[in-house]
Amino acid sequence: MGAFNTALSGLQAANTDLQTLANNISNANTVGFKSSNAEFADAYASAMANTAPTDGQVGIGTTVQTIAQQFTQGNIETTSNPLDVAINGNGFFQFNYNGSTVYGRNGQFHLNKNGVIVDANGGELIGIQAQNGKLTGASGPLTISQNAIAPQATSTLSLGLNLDSINTPISGNININDPSTYNYSTTTTVYDSLGTPQLLTTYYQLSGTTSSGQTWNVDYSVTGTNGPSGVTSGSLGILQFNNLGQETGSTSRSISGISWADGAAPSTVTVNFSGSTNYNSPNSVITNNSNGYGAGQLSGLSIDAGGNIYGRYSNGESKLMGQISLTRFPDNNGLQNLGNNYWAETYVSGQPLSGAPGSSNLGVLQAGAVEQSNVDLSKDLVNLIVAQQAYQANAQTIKTQNTIVQTLLSL
Numbered sequence: 001m002g003a004f005n006t007a008l009s010g011l012q013a014a015n016t017d018l019q020t021l022a023n024n025i026s027n028a029n030t031v032g033f034k035s036s037n038a039e040f041a042d043a044y045a046s047a048m049a050n051t052a053p054t055d056g057q058v059g060i061g062t063t064v065q066t067i068a069q070q071f072t073q074g075n076i077e078t079t080s081n082p083l084d085v086a087i088n089g090n091g092f093f094q095f096n097y098n099g100s101t102v103y104g105r106n107g108q109f110h111l112n113k114n115g116v117i118v119d120a121n122g123g124e125l126i127g128i129q130a131q132n133g134k135l136t137g138a139s140g141p142l143t144i145s146q147n148a149i150a151p152q153a154t155s156t157l158s159l160g161l162n163l164d165s166i167n168t169p170i171s172g173n174i175n176i177n178d179p180s181t182y183n184y185s186t187t188t189t190v191y192d193s194l195g196t197p198q199l200l201t202t203y204y205q206l207s208g209t210t211s212s213g214q215t216w217n218v219d220y221s222v223t224g225t226n227g228p229s230g231v232t233s234g235s236l237g238i239l240q241f242n243n244l245g246q247e248t249g250s251t252s253r254s255i256s257g258i259s260w261a262d263g264a265a266p267s268t269v270t271v272n273f274s275g276s277t278n279y280n281s282p283n284s285v286i287t288n289n290s291n292g293y294g295a296g297q298l299s300g301l302s303i304d305a306g307g308n309i310y311g312r313y314s315n316g317e318s319k320l321m322g323q324i325s326l327t328r329f330p331d332n333n334g335l336q337n338l339g340n341n342y343w344a345e346t347y348v349s350g351q352p353l354s355g356a357p358g359s360s361n362l363g364v365l366q367a368g369a370v371e372q373s374n375v376d377l378s379k380d381l382v383n384l385i386v387a388q389q390a391y392q393a394n395a396q397t398i399k400t401q402n403t404i405v406q407t408l409l410s411l
Helices: 002-026 377-409
Strands: 036-043 061-069 076-078 085-088 092-097 100-104 124-131 134-141 156-162 184-191 197-210 213-223 231-242 252-258 267-272 284-290 298-303 308-313 318-324 326-328 336-339 342-344 353-355 364-367 369-371
Touching: 002 036, 002 061, 002 377, 076 085, 085 092, 092 342, 134 318, 156 184, 156 197, 184 284, 197 231, 213 252, 231 252, 298 318, 298 364
Parallel strands: 085 369, 156 267
Antiparallel strands: 036 061, 076 369, 085 364, 092 100, 092 124, 092 326, 100 342, 124 134, 124 318, 156 284, 184 197, 197 213, 213 231, 252 267, 298 308, 308 318, 326 353, 336 342
16 A cells, blocks of 8 residues: 555645646736645655665655745836835835735735725725924824825025126116116015915116126015005115125125914015126026915825835925835745735744845835736746646556556455
8 A cells, every 4th residue: 555655745746836837827827926836745654664775765745844935026017106106125015904014025005084094905004104204203104184284384495696797787676676777687486374476576777897806786676565555675785796706795694573464374485596696607596495384285105215205285395104014034944824915923934024125134115016927928838748647647657557456456
């Protein structure tokens, strides 16, 4: 009966191999799937080991030692969903799935009705939540707020200009309503505390040219105020340039006590002319940056390689909303496969180590992409043929042994 049992162990092993390969092939298109290999070991009767000669011992078949998953990198394929995320390198996403902590590589995400980032199974993606654009350090399900971003009143304005050195000097005061009293003007949008856009215009008058440089008078006007005809105006002093066309003296000016007609809080706007020049080149604005903006609605999300999630708003602003965490294990093959692209921690896998993508031997993320299955379909199809032949060979062994038994019985 020994030959029967030996062949039977071969049949069972070949059948396990076939099942493993069939599972790989069936998941060739499963995002984040990791293929498996059936690993075998030969078997010997331990009772015979003390009596049988070591050079003549006959084995009693084979056993399936383990089903080892291959955690090699799968190909990364781009998608049209900005919330799809692929891990390039080591690590797993962490999920809260029905109250249990599980791990996976499938990065096909979307927002549920509560604004939580979830996968197709409803598992909530774990990361570091942000408040007011800053990471809190607390780990939990990542939630995307749908609230509008509040407006911010303009308090600083940086204007880098070139004021043409061949302009003609103009005498007298600047009259903002008379273009003949100034050489150049430029307008920029500023915001009050309610997010209402207003126009701040600055006017530049060349007042004098000497061998040491030029002097320019600067005035301003702001619309939407409680001033006459809704306009507040005044002087911003002078800009002084040397004979190299470079600024000298202070470049910062302040417009204080702006009272808005719409009831917004009074504003003070600091205007900085740093970087302005006085070259023989047309009057122009080189840089124009301010820190104010109106209210904005959430219009989209983006994720960088470090897992930082940014909300993009209709007013052109963006805000940090959270950071995806990745987790790695000392022994990935010690993880328990739960199905649904999930694994669970076990004693064999070791303690999970979590961190930001790109740190602590963790991979980086690619947004708008997913990691495909790492199944090598061509290789597994060839292995399937080999496993089938092994099954048939073991079946033939049983058939041959049965023929021998029948011959003995007929004597």
